[in-house]
Amino acid sequence: MFFNGMATFNLLAMNSLAMNKIQSLGLGIFLFLMLGCQSNSPEPPATTGLFLQLGHVYEMGPPPGAAVPLVLNQSWLPTTLNQIEINHCQYYLTGFALQRSDSSWLEFPDAVAYADLERQLQYSWKISDTAPSGTFIAFRLAVGIDSLRNHSDPALWPVSNPLSLLNSAHMHWNWNTGYIFFKLEGQYQRTDPPLNGGFSYHLGGDTYYRPVTLRFPPTTLNKVAETMMVELRMRQFFDGGHTHWITDSSSFSHASLGDRVAEKLASNLAGAFAWKGIIINNP
Amino acid sequence: MVSPRFSWMLFPVLLLMGCESDQPKVFPAPTAFPVDMPPPGLGFPSLPWPSDNPATVEGVALGRQLFYDKALSLDRTVACASCHLPNHAFTDTLVYSRGVNGTLGTRNAMPVFNLLWANRLFWDGRSPNLRDQVVQPVQDPLEMHLPLEEALSRLRGDASYRERFGRAFGDETVNVERFQKALEQFLLSMTSWRSKFDKVRMGQVTFSPAEQRGFDLFMREYTAPGSGRPTGADCFHCHGGALFTNRLFENNGLDSVLQTGYQVVTGLAGDRGKFKVPSLRNVGLTAPYMHDGRLATLEEVIDHYDHGVVQSSTLNANLRVQTGGLRLSAQDKADLISFLHTLTDSTLASNPAYAEP
Numbered sequence: 001m002f003f004n005g006m007a008t009f010n011l012l013a014m015n016s017l018a019m020n021k022i023q024s025l026g027l028g029i030f031l032f033l034m035l036g037c038q039s040n041s042p043e044p045p046a047t048t049g050l051f052l053q054l055g056h057v058y059e060m061g062p063p064p065g066a067a068v069p070l071v072l073n074q075s076w077l078p079t080t081l082n083q084i085e086i087n088h089c090q091y092y093l094t095g096f097a098l099q100r101s102d103s104s105w106l107e108f109p110d111a112v113a114y115a116d117l118e119r120q121l122q123y124s125w126k127i128s129d130t131a132p133s134g135t136f137i138a139f140r141l142a143v144g145i146d147s148l149r150n151h152s153d154p155a156l157w158p159v160s161n162p163l164s165l166l167n168s169a170h171m172h173w174n175w176n177t178g179y180i181f182f183k184l185e186g187q188y189q190r191t192d193p194p195l196n197g198g199f200s201y202h203l204g205g206d207t208y209y210r211p212v213t214l215r216f217p218p219t220t221l222n223k224v225a226e227t228m229m230v231e232l233r234m235r236q237f238f239d240g241g242h243t244h245w246i247t248d249s250s251s252f253s254h255a256s257l258g259d260r261v262a263e264k265l266a267s268n269l270a271g272a273f274a275w276k277g278i279i280i281n282n283p
Numbered sequence: 284m285v286s287p288r289f290s291w292m293l294f295p296v297l298l299l300m301g302c303e304s305d306q307p308k309v310f311p312a313p314t315a316f317p318v319d320m321p322p323p324g325l326g327f328p329s330l331p332w333p334s335d336n337p338a339t340v341e342g343v344a345l346g347r348q349l350f351y352d353k354a355l356s357l358d359r360t361v362a363c364a365s366c367h368l369p370n371h372a373f374t375d376t377l378v379y380s381r382g383v384n385g386t387l388g389t390r391n392a393m394p395v396f397n398l399l400w401a402n403r404l405f406w407d408g409r410s411p412n413l414r415d416q417v418v419q420p421v422q423d424p425l426e427m428h429l430p431l432e433e434a435l436s437r438l439r440g441d442a443s444y445r446e447r448f449g450r451a452f453g454d455e456t457v458n459v460e461r462f463q464k465a466l467e468q469f470l471l472s473m474t475s476w477r478s479k480f481d482k483v484r485m486g487q488v489t490f491s492p493a494e495q496r497g498f499d500l501f502m503r504e505y506t507a508p509g510s511g512r513p514t515g516a517d518c519f520h521c522h523g524g525a526l527f528t529n530r531l532f533e534n535n536g537l538d539s540v541l542q543t544g545y546q547v548v549t550g551l552a553g554d555r556g557k558f559k560v561p562s563l564r565n566v567g568l569t570a571p572y573m574h575d576g577r578l579a580t581l582e583e584v585i586d587h588y589d590h591g592v593v594q595s596s597t598l599n600a601n602l603r604v605q606t607g608g609l610r611l612s613a614q615d616k617a618d619l620i621s622f623l624h625t626l627t628d629s630t631l632a633s634n635p636a637y638a639e640p
Binding site for chain 1: 323324325326327328329330331400402504505507509510512519520521523524525526528529530531552553598600601603604606
C-alpha cells in the first residue's frame with residue numbers, strides 16, 4: 001500500500017470559493033445520507049486498516065523548552081550552537097512493523113511513506129489495508145529505503161508509487177547510491193563568532209538506513225482501524241545525542257563514506273522520533 | 284432554365300441534396316500511433332500516455348500541421364515552430380523569441396521534447412499541463428497574438444482542416460478541446476533518447492577520456508576545501524537522472540534582486556526567483572541559456588556555476604553551501620563541456636516525423 005498524502009494537500013490548496021461550494025455540496029450530501037439512514041440503509045463501515053499519523057514539532061528551548069508545531073521558513077529557530085531556518089525537508093519511511101507481546105514482529109514490508117514538508121506538515125499514511133489484532137508492545141519504522149528497493153530500477157515504479165522518480169526526482173542520486181533517505185535544507189546564523197550561510201544535509205545510502213523502535217505499554221488492538229501516532233522533533237536532528245555546530249565546513253553532507261557529519265546527524269535523527277499514542281477505532 | 288411547370292420537381296432533389304450535405308461525414312476510426320518510447324534500461328520513469336487522448340496517426344499528424352501553421356498567428360507570420368526549430372532541439376537561437384510584428388518576448392524559448400515527463404510548463408511553471416499550455420502562445424500578445432476563437436474560426440473555414448479533425452476525432456467539429464488534444468499528441472510524441480550518453484548506457488559505445496572525466500565531475504558532489512576528497516561540479520543534484528532535471532523550480536543564483544519566477548504560481552515569497560530546472564538533454568543545441576537567455580555559451584554557464592553564483596534568500600541550498608565556488612580548473616570545464624555534448628541527440632533534428640509536413 002502506497003500513500004503519499006497528496007490528496008490531503010490538494011484539498012488544502014483549494015480556494016475559498018471552491019470550499020464554499022464544497023461545503024454546500026457537503027451539506028446536501030449529509031442531508032441526503034441522513035434521510036437515507038433514516039429509511040433502511042445500514043451505516044457505512046468505518047475505514048479499516050493500520051495508519052501512521054506523523055506530526056512535526058520544534059523544541060524552542062533552551063531545553064526543556066516546549067515543543068511547538070514546526071513551521072518552514074521561520075526565522076530563527078534555536079539550536080544549542082546556531083539559529084536556523086528550515087526551508088526544505090523531505091524523507092522516506094519504510095520498514096514498518098508492530099512487535100507482539102511475545103516479542104515477534106508483524107512486518108509491513110511493502111509500505112512506503114514519503115513526506116514533503118513543503119506540501120504539508122501533518123501526515124497520515126495507510127500502512128496496511130488490514131488492521132492487525134492482538135497485543136502489541138512496540139512500533140518500528142525506518143528512515144530510508146531498504147537495500148533491495150534502494151537499488152532497484154527507480155524508472156520501473158508506477159507514478160502512483162512514492163518511489164517513482166516523477167514524484168521525487170530530487171530524492172534520487174542516479175548512478176550513485178540510490179535514494180536520498182532524508183533531506184533537510186535551510187539557513188543558519190551565529191553571532192559569536194559571526195557566521196551565516198546555508199546548510200544542506202542529505203542522508204542516503206544503505207549505511208544510513210536507520211530503524212527506529214518506539215515502545216509503548218502493552219495494547220490490545222482489535223482489527224478495525226488503528227492509528228500509530230508519532231512525532232518528529234526536528235531540533236533533535238541538531239541537538240540530539242551529538243550537538244552539531246554548523247560552520248562553513250560542516251554546513252553540508254551528502255553522506256559520503258566516512259562522513260562524520262552524516263554519521264552524527266543520522267544518529268540524532270533516529271532519536272528524534274517520539275511515540276505519542278494509539279488511536280483505536282472500536283467496531 | 285427550368286420550366287415553372289416542372290419546378291416543383293426540383294424540391295425533392297434539392298431536399299435530397301440538402302440532406303446529403305447535412306449528413307455528418309463518417310470517418311473511419313483513427314489508427315494507433317506507435318510512440319517512439321525509450322527502451323527500459325535507459326532510466327526514463329514509467330509513465331502512462333494520457334488515457335483520454337490516445338496517440339493516433341491522424342491526431343499526431345493534425346497536431347504536427349497545427350504546430351507548423353502560421354495561420355494561427357494574427358498576421359499569419361508566426362507558427363509554434365517559428366520559435367521551436369528542429370535544428371536547435373526545438374528552441375530558437377535568440378535571447379528572447381520574437382512574436383508577430385517582431386514583438387520581443389520576455390523569455391528564452393524552451394525546448395519541446397520529452398514533454399511526456401514534464402510537470403508544469405513555462406519557465407515560471409504557470410501552466411499546469413500541456414493542454415493548458417498550447418493555447419497560451421497562440422493568444423499571447425507577445426507571441427502569436429490571435430484570439431483563440433479566431434484561430435478556431437480560421438481552422439473551421441479551411442476544408443482540409445475540417446477533414447483532418449474528422450480523421451483524428453471522428454467528425455469535422457473543430458473546438459478548443461480537439462485543438463489542444465491534437466497538439467498534445469504531436470508534442471508528446473517528440474521523444475529524445477538517442478544521444479551518445481544513451482548509447483553508453485546501453486553499452487554500445489564508450490565515453491572518450493575527456494567525456495568520462497566530465498561525467499564524473501557532473502555526478503560528483505561538491506566538497507569543501509581541505510576535506511581531502513576531490514570536489515565535483517555537483518550538477519546532478521538538479522540535473523540528475525535520465526531526464527537530466529529534478530523537475531523542480533530552483534533559484535540558481537543569477538540575481539540578487541529576484542524576479543517573480545515560480546512565485547507567480549504559489550504566491551510564496553520562498554519561491555521568488557525560482558525557475559524551471561530544464562533538462563540538459565541536447566543542451567549543446569539550445570544556446571543561449573537561462574530563462575532570459577543571458578548566457579551565450581556553455582562556457583559561460585559553467586563559469587556562472589564555478590564562480591558567479593549570487594547569494595539570495597531563495598538560492599538553492601546546494602549552491603548556497605558552495606561559498607568559495609566550485610574551484611574548477613580549465614581542464615575540468617573543458618571536460619564537463621565534452622560530457623554535455625554527449626547529451627546531443629542528432630536524430631531529433633533529422634527525424635522526419637517531427638519535421639514540417
